[in-house]
Amino acid sequence: SQTIHQWPATLVQPVGSPLSLECTVEGTSNPNLYWYRQAAGRGLQLLFYSVGIGQISSEVPQNLSASRPQDRQFILSSKKLLLSDSGFYLCAWSPKSSGGNSGLYSNQPQHFGDGTRLSIL
Amino acid sequence: RKEVEQDPGPFNVPEGATVAFNCTYSNSASQSFFWYRQDCRKEPKLLMSVYSSGNEDGRFTAQLNRASQYISLLIRDSKLSDSATYLCVVNDQGGKLIFGQGTELSVKP
Numbered sequence: 001s002q003t004i005h006q007w008p009a010t011l012v013q014p015v016g017s018p019l020s021l022e023c024t025v026e027g028t029s030n031p032n033l034y035w036y037r038q039a040a041g042r043g044l045q046l047l048f049y050s051v052g053i054g055q056i057s058s059e060v061p062q063n064l065s066a067s068r069p070q071d072r073q074f075i076l077s078s079k080k081l082l083l084s085d086s087g088f089y090l091c092a093w094s095p096k097s098s099g100g101n102s103g104l105y106s107n108q109p110q111h112f113g114d115g116t117r118l119s120i121l
Numbered sequence: 122r123k124e125v126e127q128d129p130g131p132f133n134v135p136e137g138a139t140v141a142f143n144c145t146y147s148n149s150a151s152q153s154f155f156w157y158r159q160d161c162r163k164e165p166k167l168l169m170s171v172y173s174s175g176n177e178d179g180r181f182t183a184q185l186n187r188a189s190q191y192i193s194l195l196i197r198d199s200k201l202s203d204s205a206t207y208l209c210v211v212n213d214q215g216g217k218l219i220f221g222q223g224t225e226l227s228v229k230p
């Protein structure tokens with residue numbers, strides 16, 4: 001069965017420090033991968049998605065970047081954190097569409113990691 | 122108009138009650154629909170996919186009305202453990218999933 005691992009679970013960082021959150025998926029190959037942020041009491045905001053190694057699409061301009069160095073590894077980074085970067089960060093994966101579309105479009109549901117709660121001081 | 126709209130609640134119901142959530146979506150071309158459940162301070166978890174003909178999973182029934190562009194989730198015989206936020210999810214034209222803000226359910230003894 002497929003599993004998704006995300007770490008760390010909790011992180012407290014000072015303003016201006018760097019960030020690296022890692023997410024790995026097991027039990028599947030060539031998944032679509034996603035990074036979301038959920039602010040307190042708010043909905044899920046899609047930050048980045050990736051349909052393959054080295055392919056990253058950014059949804060909103062921000063202080064963050066993402067990379068996919070391996071098929072099942074997705075990393076969220078920042079060089080200098082801002083107070084507004086606080087939130088609950090979620091990594092998710094989905095299989096490619098059952099219709100054979102190899103792009104972003106997927107009629108499959110997404111499955112989430114446990115999330116990282118990031119607090120910026 | 123928001124892409125996916127849900128009544129934020131909270132819905133406060135006694136154990137054993139039947140509760141229904143509705144969700145409307147704006148993109149008539151959407152093809153994939155899901156309900157997720159999110160417990161406090163946890164990740165969203167897939168509850169069920171929503172099919173055109175409607176589908177049932179135990180106490181949970183999902184319906185899709187394409188003409189009116191809404192999705193519903195019915196929970197029968199509510200349990201204390203059903204307390205959570207229920208997220209309506211719809212895909213957009215680009216293939217991304219759009220999550221509603223969620224409806225909070227609190228089941229009381």
